[in-house]
Amino acid sequence: MKQMSLNEKLMIVINCLYALGNAMSAVFMNVYLYAYTGSLVVMSIYTIIRIGLFPFFFTIGGKWTLKHRFSHTLTAGLLLIMGQLVFVLFSSDAFARMNGLVYVAAAIFGMGEGFFWFSVNSLNQLVSSSASRSLYLSNIGIFNNISSIIAPLASTLIIDLSGSDFDGYVHIFQFVLVIYAFIALLSLKITARSSGQPFSVLRCLIFQKDAQWRYCMISTFLYGMRDSLVLTLSGLLVYNATGGSGSIYGRLLAVFAVITIGSYRFVAVHMRRDNRMVYYRIGSVLLTSSTIVLVLCPNLFGAIYFGVVNAIATPMYSNPWQIIMMNAIQDYAGSENVVGRVIAKETYQSVGRCLGMTCIVLCYLWLPGSLYLPVSVIFCSSFPVILTVYATGYHRRRDRLKVAGKLH
Numbered sequence: 001m002k003q004m005s006l007n008e009k010l011m012i013v014i015n016c017l018y019a020l021g022n023a024m025s026a027v028f029m030n031v032y033l034y035a036y037t038g039s040l041v042v043m044s045i046y047t048i049i050r051i052g053l054f055p056f057f058f059t060i061g062g063k064w065t066l067k068h069r070f071s072h073t074l075t076a077g078l079l080l081i082m083g084q085l086v087f088v089l090f091s092s093d094a095f096a097r098m099n100g101l102v103y104v105a106a107a108i109f110g111m112g113e114g115f116f117w118f119s120v121n122s123l124n125q126l127v128s129s130s131a132s133r134s135l136y137l138s139n140i141g142i143f144n145n146i147s148s149i150i151a152p153l154a155s156t157l158i159i160d161l162s163g164s165d166f167d168g169y170v171h172i173f174q175f176v177l178v179i180y181a182f183i184a185l186l187s188l189k190i191t192a193r194s195s196g197q198p199f200s201v202l203r204c205l206i207f208q209k210d211a212q213w214r215y216c217m218i219s220t221f222l223y224g225m226r227d228s229l230v231l232t233l234s235g236l237l238v239y240n241a242t243g244g245s246g247s248i249y250g251r252l253l254a255v256f257a258v259i260t261i262g263s264y265r266f267v268a269v270h271m272r273r274d275n276r277m278v279y280y281r282i283g284s285v286l287l288t289s290s291t292i293v294l295v296l297c298p299n300l301f302g303a304i305y306f307g308v309v310n311a312i313a314t315p316m317y318s319n320p321w322q323i324i325m326m327n328a329i330q331d332y333a334g335s336e337n338v339v340g341r342v343i344a345k346e347t348y349q350s351v352g353r354c355l356g357m358t359c360i361v362l363c364y365l366w367l368p369g370s371l372y373l374p375v376s377v378i379f380c381s382s383f384p385v386i387l388t389v390y391a392t393g394y395h396r397r398r399d400r401l402k403v404a405g406k407l408h
Helices: 006-028 030-037 040-052 054-064 070-091 100-127 133-161 165-187 201-205 211-241 246-270 273-296 300-330 339-366 372-381 383-404
Strands: none
Touching: 006 100, 006 133, 006 165, 040 054, 040 100, 040 211, 040 339, 054 070, 054 100, 054 339, 070 100, 070 165, 100 300, 100 339, 133 165, 133 246, 133 300, 201 339, 211 273, 211 300, 211 339, 211 372, 211 383, 246 300, 273 300, 273 372, 273 383, 300 339, 300 383, 339 372, 372 383
16 A cells, blocks of 8 residues: 655644544534524524535635635635634624524635635545555544544633633634644645646536546435535434533543544555445445434434444445545546536535435424424435445446446
């Protein structure tokens, strides 16, 4: 297995540090907003607005990097994200009086994340190679989950040492501010750049006759449908399942993160090209079961089952999907600026995520209160299996065409 380059190592550190800062700020984000609004539907709409802005700001970022470095868009994203943290921190009780402020917070966050994730996803594509990609993605997963363990411990320590919870949140924000500033400085050392060629996102969004690209976009949409559950809802369901106990919730997240680290390491060592689809299929079935059990058993058992199974299965499912998508995009690198395809992929994923969250809102409006959550979660949970069935069929057809000499 090829050793990672300096650019890949820098990107692992950037991903890890952002995961740390983001997890620490989450102390007063999703659960903080949920405590004031008390509504899973409001939080679903919050997520729809946040994710819905990604394609627009990915495209703006892409045009920006035709003449400037990725560090510019990355830093702009971090500044907007920090602005959202300040807005949430100082609005506090106003969220309970005016739920609409939650959507303002979502818009600021969506703009910032759009710029930031455009930069990170493009750089992940540009700095990694097909030879080192599996190790690269697994290392990102491992170090991000180490951050997930450190973050709640550090946040709790900071709050305990502060005079009040509000002072603690301010100190956490100050610490996160330092982390984000360091990330911006690190990004200056990344040598990978956009090719500078003009690109058309619209052209990449249209399937045309390219079977591989059509497969990539449909797969990305299907991936996004289930991914909608883990953005906000599953964490809140686990929180509710613990009886709203922050200490139990924090300890469970730490245990789940340790299991995830072990799973990422296992996948990095054992997953190969010839068995990738096996892991993909097993991971999809396990992930589907995890959220279904969580919503049908909204208690501590459901929370533990979800956390353990999700931790084991996520690397088995997400690593093959990411490798397949990134390898496919790399196929176009010799003839065009692949930033356009990265943006198109993220657009389809955002559409899938938003439709998944919209399904939850519509079920709330159309179904009895006791049914809307189980029906919507079970529906969205089924998409990993749908995706791997589709992927298996595509790869088998492609392999038959290769054997027949009809595909080059």
